[in-house]
Amino acid sequence: MSIAEASAAAAARHHAPPGGAALAIEAAGLVKRFGATPALAGVDLAVAPGTVYGLLGPNGAGKTTTVRILATLLAPGGGTATVAGFDVAAQSAAVRRRIALAGQAATVDQDLTGAENLILLGRLAGLGRKAARARAAELLAGFGLGKPAARQVKTYSGGMRRRLDLAASLIVAAEVYFLDEPTTGLDPASRAQVHQIVRSIAAAGATVLLTTQYLEEADQLAGRIAVIDHGTVIAEGTPGQLKASAGGGVLRIRLADPAQRADAGPVLSRLLGVPVQAGTDPAALTATIPASPSGRPASERAAAAVTELARCGIAVGEFALGQPSLDEVFLALTSSTGSGNAREATS
């Protein structure tokens, strides 16, 4: 380890206070093409140490490509990035000594048992034989995998495999954790467990870069979020800022009688001053209520709209005012550039 490397590592370990120069992850203008397909078209990121940062976007937006470049698995086609203070291209070995990666596919060996997987990865992380065994046993017990530890991973359920995968990234301490869609395809209980794991990593003072397709997840876990689409960051900020950019809230109404939908649409549209979307559900109507310039809360306006429907003799079966979904945040963010409709093209 060079002197520069040692001092940078020390700085990162002490989690330079906010305002200190050292960022845990810094990317500037990352570009990557796969053949003719542009995957990243200039990604900029700045992640403060000791924080959970969400990278939010649909399939094919460039989340995984970004993570793979930052984890030194892929050379950037252009731009620069540092992780824990080291350049991912020029100092990749130093980066690898400071990161942990849990990939999108559960990257454990299906033929080996759960215990063997963790012992192998412990050995590869530099633990001695005994220490690797002890750490494997500790993690397996802690993640509720003590019983199936001696079974081949191919017999595990999806949730068990993901827990093993995350356990594998916790074998030794890392400064920066890359978790690529850690909850995709999991049932709600397993998802809650993964959230708990992310919080425990953050509680230990490490930095987490988390990619997800779910706004709710990023909202719950991340202090800041970058929304990525078509290989560029189209918005960045706290979860609250992002949701505000998509409007005050989303009113979702389900009519008692689908036949009345044609009448209900104009009523709502007139009252709320926004277009009303008719969903695939024949009884459903959705309206994005914009942040009001008068400061009147979205909830009040939504309630007024529902009352008005009842006054017009249109029976409402159910209604809800929620935060915008990822889709709606996306539509709001991409409507200005007109790229919202084309985003399936890169997936």
Added chain:
Amino acid sequence: MTEATTVPALPATRADPPLPGPPAGPRPAPPGAWAASAAFGWRALLKIRHVPEQLFDVIAIPVVFTLMFTYLFGGALAGSPGRYLQFILPGTLVMAVLLVTMYAGVGLNTDVSSGISERFRALPIWRPAPIAGALLGDIARYLLAGGLVIVFGAAIGFRPAGGAPGVLAGLGLLLVFALSLSWAWTALGLLLRTPQAVMSAGTVVLFPLTLASNVFVSPQTMPGWLQAFVNVNPVSHLVTAERGLIAGQAAPGEVAWVLLAAAALAAVFAPLTAWLYGGKR
């Protein structure tokens, strides 16, 4: 209104103990090149133990061929099944070990296509360690396959004239050639998309090479065009060298030919494998 359902923030239902986080204390120094390779070698041995059918499926073919040829045609070909067995067994030994080499490519391809190689590549380890470790495992696999065929042969009456030294020398030469050939499969394993494709490609190459050789009969009675092929077939040279070594009458020319062929295979495919493995960036 399915699109309206939000994922509820699930409370930790039962009084679960907190899940373990990262360990306190500094990260240990990364393993050296040998320690990392040895760890991957251990993984390869575990795979032999957990998936033994991979080895036995492949060995079954030469064993069935040995039985079939020895007892069906042996008498006609060599006067008696016992005498024919002395001829065919070094050939089916070669066939068994060469067929097993395919799994070097299948295993590497499985690692890449399943994504586990990504995890390995993000570790602070000597970069070729996964391949070096897999080769350590291959050595065990080849010796196991060769040993099983010899034991099987001995059980049905194979009596090598060269004794134990001859058999060990034969296994040694076969191991050298098999390891060199493994590099061709690892390169192929990095080029093709699925483990099944590697398997098919390996079968398509190896079956004609082992069948159109001197494994089962000497080529004198074959038509000229086939004789020409059999005589340049590397498998024929390898089998001739093996017969010599196992009989205790090594043919230095054939052994040298096999060693040269092995060196050539390794010289082409080992760098190609390294380039393909490291170059997928």
